[in-house]
Amino acid sequence: MAPGRRPSSATLELRHLRYFLATAEELNYGRAAERLHIAQPGLSQQIKNLEEIVGTPLFDRTRRSVKLTLAGELFAEEARKALRQTETALLVARRAGRGEIGRIAIGYVGSAAYSGALTTMIGEFRSAYPEVELDISEMEMLQQLDQLDQGKLDICFVRPPVPLPLGIVTIPVLLEEIILALPDSHPLAGREAVPLSALHGDIFITPRHPPGVSFHEHTTAACRNAGFFPRLGPQGRDFVTIASMVAVGLGVALVPRSLKSIQVPGLRYRPIAGEPVLGELAVACRRNEPSPVARAFAAHARRGAAASPAVS
Structure with missing residues (x-):
C-alpha cells in the first residue's frame, strides 16, 4: 500500500490493536503469530487490513527484518494507551456489575443507631466494599418506605410491623x-x-x-x-x-x-x-432491585441476619 493512500472505511477493532502490538513487540510475524495462537498468514492479513484502515504503512518489511515506520511507532504508543483504557473500562464495568463500586442511599429510624445494628452492618459493608459511596439519612419510617418505593432510597432500616409498598420486602436483622x-x-x-x-x-x-x-x-x-x-x-x-x-x-x-x-x-x-x-428491626429493600450495589447490601444484610443468634 502506497503512503498517503486514503484510509479504508472498515472498522478498527480491538483485535487489530492486539495483533499490531504483538507484532510491533516481536518484530517477527512468526513469533507474534505463535504468541497470539493464530496462523502466520492470518496475522499478516490482519496487519494488512489495519494498514488499510489507518491509511499508511505501519511496518517497513524486508526479506530479513520487520521494522516500525514512524507512523507505526506513534501508533503503537497510542494503541497501548487505548488497550489500557479499554481494560480499565472493562474492570470498572465488571466491578459495578458485582456491586463493588457505585452509590447507595440508606434511610434509617433513629433507634436503629441506638441498637448498634445500623453502625455494625454499615461498617462491615464499608470494609467489604470500600469504594461504594454511602448516603445515609435518618428519616421517619413511612417516609423511608415511600422514598424506597419511588427509587430515592435503596435501603431502609425500619421497625415492623409496617405496611409495605408493592414489591418491597424486609429482612429481619435484630x-x-x-x-x-x-x-x-x-x-x-x-x-x-x-x-x-x-x-x-x-x-x-x-x-x-x-x-x-x-x-x-x-x-x-x-x-x-x-x-x-x-x-x-x-x-x-x-x-x-x-x-x-x-x-x-x-x-x-x-x-x-x-x-x-x-x-x-x-x-x-x-x-x-x-x-x-x-x-424487630429489619432492612427493607426492593424485591427486584436493578442496582448491583443495592443488591450487594441486601445480600450482606441476609448473611448478617443468618449469622445472628438474635434473629429467628
Missing part, C-alpha cells in the same frame, strides 16, 4: 427486647421489673405511627395480652422525644431496650415482668 420507660415519680419506678397489668390506668406515649404500625402496635398488643387496652396519649416524633415526654410526666412508654443508651434526667427504664416482649 430481635430486641422491649422495656418500659417510666418517670422517676411513678409509684412503680423503683421495682426491679414491672408487670404491664399494673399500668392499666396509665397514659401510654407512642411514636407518630398509625394504628397497627411498629411501636403503636407493640404497645396495644402487649397491653391487650396483659388484659387491658391502653389509654393512648400524646405521640412523639422519635424515641428521644418520647423519653423526654416520659421524663416530664406526660405518660409511660414501651421502648426498645437499646434506648437505655439515651439517659434523660427524671427517666427510669425497667424491664417488663414475665414473658419478654420483642420488637
